[in-house]
Amino acid sequence: MSLKIVNGWLQGVKQIISPFYNNRPNEKPITLLVIHNISLPPNQYGGPYVEQLFTGKLDPTGHPYFAEIYQLQVSCHLFIRRDGEIIQFVAFDKRAWHAGKSQFEQQENCNDFSIGIEIEGCDSENFTEIQYAQLAKVTLLLEQTYPIKNITGHSDIAPDRKTDPGPCFDWQYYNNLLAQKKLAQAITNQIEQIKQELQNIKLWQISPPHADAFLSQEPFAIDTMQAHEWLQWVFIPRVQILIDSGIKLPKFALHPYFEEALKEGENVNELLKLIKQLDAFSLED
Numbered sequence: 001m002s003l004k005i006v007n008g009w010l011q012g013v014k015q016i017i018s019p020f021y022n023n024r025p026n027e028k029p030i031t032l033l034v035i036h037n038i039s040l041p042p043n044q045y046g047g048p049y050v051e052q053l054f055t056g057k058l059d060p061t062g063h064p065y066f067a068e069i070y071q072l073q074v075s076c077h078l079f080i081r082r083d084g085e086i087i088q089f090v091a092f093d094k095r096a097w098h099a100g101k102s103q104f105e106q107q108e109n110c111n112d113f114s115i116g117i118e119i120e121g122c123d124s125e126n127f128t129e130i131q132y133a134q135l136a137k138v139t140l141l142l143e144q145t146y147p148i149k150n151i152t153g154h155s156d157i158a159p160d161r162k163t164d165p166g167p168c169f170d171w172q173y174y175n176n177l178l179a180q181k182k183l184a185q186a187i188t189n190q191i192e193q194i195k196q197e198l199q200n201i202k203l204w205q206i207s208p209p210h211a212d213a214f215l216s217q218e219p220f221a222i223d224t225m226q227a228h229e230w231l232q233w234v235f236i237p238r239v240q241i242l243i244d245s246g247i248k249l250p251k252f253a254l255h256p257y258f259e260e261a262l263k264e265g266e267n268v269n270e271l272l273k274l275i276k277q278l279d280a281f282s283l284e285d
Contacts, residue, residue, distance in 0.1 A: 003137060005145050008091030010078070010138070018054045018089035020075035020097045025112050030092070030146040032114035033139060034099055036076065036154045037121040037164040041065050045082050045120055054079070054089050073097060076116040078138060084130035086138070092146065102157040104150070110157050115142060123166030132170070133246070136177040140185065183284055184243045190278045191236055197274055201267045203228040220257055227261035251282045 004011050024030075040049035041063045049066070052058040053074065060070040076098040079087045090096035098116030099109075107113065119135065121127045142148055153169065154162045198204040213224035214234070221230045235254070242249055255276040262268045 003141050005092065005141060008093040010086065010088050010092075010141075013086040013088055015088050016051055016055060018075035018096070019056055020054065020073045021090040021094045024093070024095045028113040030113060030115060031149045032104055032110060033142060033148050033151045034110060034114045034116045034154055034157060035135070035151065035165045035169070036098065036116060036118045036162075037123070037127075037166055037169070038079075038118045039120060039122050043122045043124070050079060050118070050120065051087065074100075076118040078115075078117045079120065080117065080131050080134050080138075081120045082128050082131065084128070084134045086134055092142070099154065099157060100161065102154075104152060104157045115146070115148070119165060119169075121165070121168070123163050123168060126168050127165075127170070132174055132177055136174060136181050139178055140181050180248060183281065184249065187239065187249065187278065187281050188243060190274065190281055191239065194231070194271065194274045194278065195236070197271045198228060198232065201271065203232075203271075205229065205232060208233050220261075227258055231258075249282060253279050253282075255279050 003013075009015060038050055039045055040047070040053060040058075042065060049058060049062070053069065053072070054076065056073065058066055058070040060067040075089050075096045077088060077090050077092055077096045079089065081087070092115055095111050096116050097111060098118070099111045099114060102108070102110040104110050104114075117135065117138070119127055119131055121131070139151065154164045155166075195204065209225055209229055213221065213229075216222075216224040218224075220227065221234060225233070231254075239249065255272065258275050259272055262272065
């Protein structure tokens with residue numbers, strides 16, 4: 001599912017408006033992402049209780065623990081359930097009440113300049129793969145939309161009070177997943193530029209080659225396709241399939257072949273530059 005943000009709201013996800021928010025200070029850009037965990041009752045998953053807490057509707061008689069917290073005025077921007085469902089409670093440009101008394105890099109009141117994401121879980125159990133995938137996808141979109149510079153846990157900004165997201169949150173896995181998504185996005189953007197340049201120099205084709213051309217066993221299908229045909233009809237679709245499937249992209253080196261294949265071509269310098277840049281992206285870890 002492709003995600004986008006419109007007027008501070010993530011489109012295509014469940015939206016439940018929390019009353020526990022206010023405006024951010026005008027001088028505070030959104031520069032921090034804070035990751036939390038939550039489960040209600042503690043260490044139990046599913047049910048409506050987190051939603052009820054963030055909307056001021058938690059029944060104090062529903063569980064002994066609820067009597068201690070039902071009057072809290074707390075919220076977050078996003079909540080990611082164990083099955084990957086995303087629920088938004090507060091618009092990103094508004095100040096959700098998720099961090100409490102907190103400090104990050106000598107700045108107090110982290111709610112003023114942060115976005116808070118709650119992940120359904122606890123300190124003693126691993127999170128699910130779909131939660132990491134959704135978190136990484138949302139993180140990438142937020143970084144593209146807001147001037148976020150840092151990502152941290154609740155325990156890092158309120159160490160005397162909080163332990164979440166806890167020792168079971170795999171920061172390395174999350175960061176690696178985020179890096180892979182950033183690389184995939186960079187490659188997607190580069191491919192879009194290559195497509196545009198192929199159109200600019202009249203090498204983009206409306207109709208594909210004959211079906212037999214795709215049966216070639218030769219590198220770059222050099223016996224059945226011209227270089228630009230292989231680029232358009234073989235390479236680009238295959239890379240897009242890998243990206244859409246979330247499969248780690250292989251390293252590739254296209255520029256030497258295209259430099260030779262297009263050496264007699266006209267107006268190909270920009271295309272060759274874009275292909276060389278694409279090669280460089282694929283070598284990034």
